[in-house]
Amino acid sequence: MTRFETRVDWLLNSYPLLTLEGRCPVGCYFRAALDRPAEADNSAAMTNDHDTTKPRPPCGRPDMPSDPMERAFAEAEAACARGEVPVGAVIADGAGRVLAAAGNEVEQRNDPTAHAEMLVLRATTAAAGATRLEDCDLYVTLEPCPMCAAAASLARVRRIIYGAYDPKSGGVDHGPRVFAHATCHHKPDVVAGVQAARSEKMLKDFFAARR
Numbered sequence: 001m002t003r004f005e006t007r008v009d010w011l012l013n014s015y016p017l018l019t020l021e022g023r024c025p026v027g028c029y030f031r032a033a034l035d036r037p038a039e040a041d042n043s044a045a046m047t048n049d050h051d052t053t054k055p056r057p058p059c060g061r062p063d064m065p066s067d068p069m070e071r072a073f074a075e076a077e078a079a080c081a082r083g084e085v086p087v088g089a090v091i092a093d094g095a096g097r098v099l100a101a102a103g104n105e106v107e108q109r110n111d112p113t114a115h116a117e118m119l120v121l122r123a124t125t126a127a128a129g130a131t132r133l134e135d136c137d138l139y140v141t142l143e144p145c146p147m148c149a150a151a152a153s154l155a156r157v158r159r160i161i162y163g164a165y166d167p168k169s170g171g172v173d174h175g176p177r178v179f180a181h182a183t184c185h186h187k188p189d190v191v192a193g194v195q196a197a198r199s200e201k202m203l204k205d206f207f208a209a210r211r
């Protein structure tokens, strides 16, 4: 068993402990925060919420889908409910087990880089104590932007599976096409257009409601 696999094994076995604490540190932390009475909020919790460098271990959610793409969509819906652009992402190991899941947290964190993909990449590498996720796949409901595509390449993810194409802001099959450049030293396999219509509808509905 490699060091990474050992860490993953430990993290998966830690699910009951994490869920007993009543909070999921990945992806749904803000939902938990929103569910709390306002007076229960405190500055310490807010500091943790806004600390993007704080490692957030993956966790299991029996109430959330175990299928990685379904979980990504669930995270996108949760992001939408928080007023975030509805994009969700998941890192899964080689066996398809969800290691980290998150939706966009740009508004909550006041962090323009807090895209769902960045959050799950950071969470997984921090929890695994590794900078490379060679046996892992990134699932995301929308074509990653150039920043997230570059980050996935740096993390050496094996494969990117994404939903809707993003001709305006995408960086994989549109715009800079990050993986097509000679300066990109790791090109993940890409599977595009998975449940694209579902993702497009979610995004269209979100932006239509804001107009």
Ligand SMILES: [Zn+2]
Residues within 6 Å of the ligand: 115, 117, 144, 145, 146, 147, 148, 149
């Ligand atoms: Zn991005």
